[in-house]
Amino acid sequence: MPTYDYQCRQCQYRFEAKHRISDPQPCCTKCGGACSKLILTAPATHGVMAAGREQAIHALQAQHSNNAHRHGPSCSCCRH
Template sequence: MPIYDYQCTPCKLQFEAHQSINSPAPDCPKCGSIAEKVILSAPAVHGNMARGRDLAMRSLQPKPDQAHGHPPGCGCGHH
């Protein structure tokens, strides 16, 4: 079952809840109010997904043997 991050609107407590995607928002463990705000964050990446992400990020980086392509003094740091 997935873990979701919530923040209680009245008391601002941040907490995690194990629940299915279709479940209603949980009650705040501190004040009992219904948590209305879901905090969205990037998912953790492990295993083959991490390797694929790393390769994709590297493919976007300029290769050492590629020409700079900008005029001298452009300020981008590549020479």
């Protein structure tokens, strides 16, 4: 079941609620007021999707090669 983020229109309290997409929006868990649905972050991915995302991130990052380094032996520009 998906998790949704809500913010109360009256007291501004933020909370999460798990329910079906077809269910009505819940009332505020603190004051009982009406709430608005928030979209705060992208959903987390797990398993195969996460592995593909990690591979894509690494493929887009600049590749450092020791052969391309042209500074002297005491240079510390590439050391972390």
